[in-house]
Amino acid sequence: MTGGTTSPRVSVVVPTHDTGSHIDSLVASLLRQSLPSTEFEAIFVDDGSTDDTPDRMEKLAAEHPHFRVLRIENSGWPSRPRNVGVAHARGEYVLFVDDDDWLGDEALERLHDCARAHDADVVIGRMAGHGRGVPRELFRRNRFDATLANSPLIDSLTCHKMFRRAFLDEHGLRFPEGWPRRLEDHRMVVRSYLLSRRTCVLSDYTCYHHARRGDAGNVTANRLDPVEYYASLREALDIVDAHTEPGPLRDRLHRRWLRNEMLNRVRGRRMLDAPEDWLAEVVREIQGVIRERFAPGVAAGLPPLQRVLTHLLEEGRTADLRRMAEWEAGVRAVGAVERHQLSGATLTIAVSARLESAGRPVAFTADGDRDVLVLPVDGVDPALREVPAVLGRSRLDLVARHEVTREELFLPVTVEHDWVPGSAGVRHLRHRAVATVDTATLNGGRTAGAWTLKVRVTSAGWAEDGHLRLRLWFPADGAAPVVEDYQRFWPRLRRAVRRRLGRP
Template sequence: MTASTNVPKVSVVVPAYNSGPHIERLIASLLRQSLQPGEFEAVFVDDGSTDSTGARLDELAAAHPHIRVVHIENSGWPSRPRNVGVANARGEYVFFSDDDDWFGDEALERLYAYAVENDADIVIGKMAGHGRSVPRELFRRDRPDATLDNAPLIDSLTAHKLFRRSFLEEHEIRFVEEKRRLEDHLFVVRAFLLSKRTSVLSNYVCYHHIRREDAGNVTAQGLDPAGYYANLRDVLDVVDAHTEPGPLRDKLHRRWLRNEMVSRLRGKRFLREPADWVEQVALECGKIVRERFAPGVTAGLPPLQRAITALTAADDVAGLRELAEWEAGVRVQARVDDHRVDGTVLTVDVTAHLASGDQPVALTASDGRYQIVLPVDLDPEILDVTARRAMARLDVVARRKEGGEECFLPVEFRVEDEPLQGAGQGRVHLVHHATATVDFATLNSGRTEGTWLLKARLTENGWTEDARLPLTFRCAADGAAPVRVVPAAKKKPALHRRVRNRLRRVANRLLGR
């Protein structure tokens, strides 16, 4: 499409309610877009704001012809504003944005070009999380033809994506307007299942997703377990309506078991919620595990999640608490063995392992088979990690402090068994070694100006945990050689102050004070 057809390439749809100053970052990012104003539009839907949001948006629209505002009565939920936005959109593609998130400067241009290049119904642009998680594995690389079978698309169920508008119209894909949980899931899962081509753009951070400190969280204060898991069953119904029993359905079901059920019943997250509420969650999850999931769903989980699922299916809340108390202490212990800078190329050697408290996470090793050692009594098959051992890996991740972009560095890694002294015969733990080599001339597509923090990311038997590495580098400009930032040493007291303090201590001892 061209500007002369009077049809924008992209319509950005934004529900807004009492946004206040939080909307300004989004507005600024839209006004900075490399896609020309005649080639995209922003449709803000003011959901009956009672503050100055409506007036601010009217002022914005008056100054910028490619920005429009629709005012509606308050619905109290983003679904109706999004549907109203789509009904008013004129673009070839539609992108759903939240009012407090923001775009990379070239996001819309890159997303649209990638959509046209791949004739995609859906394009998912790389996201940076600010106080919230984003699907990191999905963005390891560009994926021109991603499917639910060949890529972790199911890990990306928020609506912040580019959708071909005619695709949404053809299949009458809309958000359910009643107040309910997981409304994004219903919309996005159906779209994934009907899309002829879905593409993932990973070489540029298109969307910055933020969790505001004043935003409410889905916790015991805001989530009714019975209602929430009834809504989850509705999403499973959509999956079942479009798939046959078998590996793909099991893989999709596994996403909700892992993210919406097991994740709420493990470690610190379990322990910080009221005991009666957690018990309600566990009992609701147990019903779904028993009633809706085929054996292959649980079988495809890592061992820790299999253990939690088994305890949940048995309504063993006491066992879940015991396991959570142990897991709450699990963390990555990592060290930098060496690092070298040669021009713009950085090489880092890292060693890491998992520990709970001050003890490594242990495995029993016998006749070539491994079992994880957990503080609960479960079927040995649930604890078997033999197949999972080959999936363990140590990554090194660079995060740009200024923008929040994260990049996996190219690594060579290996895993070794190390005997645990004094832990009984046959007990070992896994020790991971990685060498990461990256050229800062090409890292983040050459956009490297700023400060880069390094993290070790360890994936092992159901955990994916980060540990900050004691290395920070700064690039003075894009593509410049990285220079290590050395923490400033603490200033020592001046000589006369040290002498004075020592004399005072000696005098106090002599005087018995």
């Protein structure tokens, strides 16, 4: 019990600042938890709010004994309030939650049960993104002994995880305060992965809903300062280097920051919308990190598109980076449903897909005895554009996404890829998949509502989603779905409207 001598199982630590009503979804989810309120505490640490957030939270704490409110002077960043929360936590485990996110109704119980069952120092629950990207590959399946070497743990570096409190104290794991402040969760989380005796990934239940506020009120939503940002990134690399030897593992971990925090800054609309002077400073900072910190194996392990972008960055070819961004802004996955059938609770779907840019397939061509990616820039060594074993490394996934909760599920598929010849010696990849799904057991039977279907094509450096014409409507959990075919529905609707209006 939180008010007695027995410590709670879980302490939920929430930094707040000028949150207002944006915290309502989190509060409601905490009040719905299947874990009894006597077995967890929620610690709200207010970082010097100037609105009614402290009064709002004090009122909630007066109504709910397992809610606690702490006030500190404004630090301007989540690190300090999170650290204060840990210092006051009494739970066996600590879960960090942002004030505009929320939890699945069974999140605390499931995460704690997983931690106890596997004696884990860290447990990561499946996430759903609401206007935010979340890891995908990590949550394909449960992983009860995940490491940086045997799983894509490095893809998940936000702090929204459950940590054994004794583990945090044993290693002095806290969020860095002061300057630089960006990527504070990266530095804390990657160190925890490297020190954890056991890390678990719970993928069969959506525990965490990660949201982007419509008013961009999150402090981290502001445009980054390149010097500060890449100084923080260097500190994360320092942590990796202190715990690993030069070689394939270190290269793979470094590759995560190259891919996400560097290359993604100069791709597609993100680059095209950036101010010129700011972008020039970003390119300079990235050049420095690539040249000073990365071994050759880091870029060499990337797919061809990203190898080319790394080369252009290192050479400072900003005009070519912009040309690439203009072309890549039009890249998308285009999918089609070839057939579908519902027999009882068993749904069979066959789909095909390809990558396109501006309506044309992303193309490959031969350079001697190797296949190379066709790109809209000149003066790039064909070796950087080479796509060895592209058929084997490409993937087509069929994904169901709940229209309200934004939960995503990978449907089980069998996949094949083949080359489709085009003109002038180029060809493109066609991807096909067949899924056979027992809809009664989909998502553990938690299926009520509407699910849209999409394809996800992963190939040559892209991971792109394409919407399909099918929608699944489940009237209740575990019930057989109604399969809605948009390709047939909309023409029927238009014909019905024309008839009602007396038009031919």
